[in-house]
Amino acid sequence: xxxxxxxxxxxxxxxxxxxxxxxxxxxxxxxxxxxTIEIHKNDIERRALNIAETxxxxxxxxxxxxxxxxxxxxxxxxxxxxxxxSLGSYLRNxxxxxxxxxxxxxxxxxxxxxxxxxxxxxxxxxxxxxADVVVKDVFDGSTTFSEGxxxxxxxxxxxxxxxxxxxxxxxxxxxxxxPVEGMNDAIFEGFKMLxxxxxxxxxxxxxxxxxxxxxxxxxxxxxxSTALVLAEGDYTAKTGxxxxxxxxxLAATIxxxxxxxxKASHESERLxxxxxxxxTNISHELRTPVTVIRGSLEAICDGxxxxxxxxxxxxxxxxxxxxxxxxLVNDLLExxxxxxxxxxxxxxxxxxxxxxxxxxxxxxxxxxxxxxxIDYAEDRDxxxxxxxxxxxxxxxxxxxxxxxxxxxxSSIIYLNLKNNTVEVxxxxxxxSREDMPYIFNRYYRIKxxxxxxxxxxxxxxxxxxxxRHNVEMSAESEPGTGTSFKFEFK
Numbered sequence: 001x002x003x004x005x006x007x008x009x010x011x012x013x014x015x016x017x018x019x020x021x022x023x024x025x026x027x028x029x030x031x032x033x034x035x036t037i038e039i040h041k042n043d044i045e046r047r048a049l050n051i052a053e054t055x056x057x058x059x060x061x062x063x064x065x066x067x068x069x070x071x072x073x074x075x076x077x078x079x080x081x082x083x084x085x086s087l088g089s090y091l092r093n094x095x096x097x098x099x100x101x102x103x104x105x106x107x108x109x110x111x112x113x114x115x116x117x118x119x120x121x122x123x124x125x126x127x128x129x130x131a132d133v134v135v136k137d138v139f140d141g142s143t144t145f146s147e148g149x150x151x152x153x154x155x156x157x158x159x160x161x162x163x164x165x166x167x168x169x170x171x172x173x174x175x176x177x178x179p180v181e182g183m184n185d186a187i188f189e190g191f192k193m194l195x196x197x198x199x200x201x202x203x204x205x206x207x208x209x210x211x212x213x214x215x216x217x218x219x220x221x222x223x224x225s226t227a228l229v230l231a232e233g234d235y236t237a238k239t240g241x242x243x244x245x246x247x248x249x250l251a252a253t254i255x256x257x258x259x260x261x262x263k264a265s266h267e268s269e270r271l272x273x274x275x276x277x278x279x280t281n282i283s284h285e286l287r288t289p290v291t292v293i294r295g296s297l298e299a300i301c302d303g304x305x306x307x308x309x310x311x312x313x314x315x316x317x318x319x320x321x322x323x324x325x326x327x328l329v330n331d332l333l334e335x336x337x338x339x340x341x342x343x344x345x346x347x348x349x350x351x352x353x354x355x356x357x358x359x360x361x362x363x364x365x366x367x368x369x370x371x372x373x374i375d376y377a378e379d380r381d382x383x384x385x386x387x388x389x390x391x392x393x394x395x396x397x398x399x400x401x402x403x404x405x406x407x408x409x410s411s412i413i414y415l416n417l418k419n420n421t422v423e424v425x426x427x428x429x430x431x432s433r434e435d436m437p438y439i440f441n442r443y444y445r446i447k448x449x450x451x452x453x454x455x456x457x458x459x460x461x462x463x464x465x466x467x468r469h470n471v472e473m474s475a476e477s478e479p480g481t482g483t484s485f486k487f488e489f490k
């Protein structure tokens with residue numbers, strides 16, 4: 001019972017079942033009581049009608065010769081009736097026939113009967129409650145019921161009254177009194193059986209609810225264990241729960257979280273490696289020019305190099321190294337700015353065709369050194385977009401510069417503007433399949449003779465510029481055949 005949810009579920013189930021049992025039991029007992037009384041009423045009504053009908057038939061062969069208190073002459077003595085023949089015999093055994101107390105009274109509530117009641121004197125208070133109403137209704141021709149306490153019978157009774165007819169005249173009221181104790185006993189026995197049934201059902205339901213609660217909480221315990229393992233850094237953990245319900249959806253979500261954490265962990269490791277490579281690459285890129293500059297300056301300052309031509313050569317070498325160092329620092333600053341979402345670039349309505357032509361003119365001067373021709377073709381003169389003229393020119397220059405760098409002498413670079421796509425395609429050495437997934441990563445350089453002076457930041461900067469202009473940049477390459485860069489403007 002350490003499982004709090006299971007304990008709560010058991011309590012909730014048990015409380016719900018108990019309330020259900022009480023409600024159902026109350027409704028059942030009410031219906032059962034009413035039905036029992038109704039059945040009893042129908043039974044004594046049937047008996048009363050049969051007895052009244054029999055008496056009416058027997059009366060045709062007999063006559064009353066006197067009454068207690070007057071009213072009917074039927075040969076009655078004080079306190080009883082004197083009956084002749086079959087009618088008298090029937091009336092003497094009528095209690096046994098009715099299996100209840102049978103009274104026959106006249107309209108004035110005078111007792112007309114024999115047997116146990118013949119020698120008894122009674123008053124109005126001895127009659128059950130509402131007896132006068134019952135008798136009145138009977139003499140009006142109705143069969144009616146009454147429930148009340150009878151001092152004479154010393155018990156609550158159910159009374160049914162029905163008329164005794166002789167000819168077309170109602171000559172008496174037949175009253176059958178049936179104590180309700182028997183009905184109450186039957187109802188009590190039914191109630192005991194109901195309580196026992198509910199108690200057994202409740203015990204069984206609690207046992208079942210325990211198993212159901214444990215079954216319900218078992219996947220929750222699995223998810224808890226999985227979450228603890230994930231918290232400890234093992235992102236390969238899975239719940240292994242497959243259910244078509246909300247718990248199954250939660251388990252699936254945890255498994256998705258596990259996969260994403262695992263992926264993020266590997267990505268973090270990759271980024272950590274990139275940071276380490278960054279430090280290594282930057283250290284190397286900075287140390288090399290700084291070492292050359294320092295060595296050259298020490299040689300000049302220490303008088304090791306005195307010849308004017310050598311001094312000039314050393315100064316030229318230091319200038320070139322400082323230019324390379326400046327280019328690296330500028331690239332780092334450019335990339336840092338572009339990756340900063342707070343850094344705003346100047347967006348204006350510009351003609352993309354002018355940007356491309358400007359980049360082609362500048363790149364043609366570099367291409368002449370290798371006798372390379374840039375073949376530019378466009379399908380329109382005006383292509384208006386919203387962008388930063390200088391940044392877009394820089395993006396195209398980076399790609400064209402790479403194309404020149406990796407192309408053979410006296411080759412052709414094709415640059416096309418068609419529809420909404422700009423393509424720069426060369427026929428150079430191409431990029432291997434192993435290198436293709438990483439060409440846009442920072443400081444990643446293809447290890448070739450042509451790329452020995454690169455910083456590994458050019459394509460990363462170009463991609464950042466494309467992203468800031470919502471331009472989709474992609475690359476395709478085939479080793480030994482050439483490389484194609486595409487810029488799709490949306």
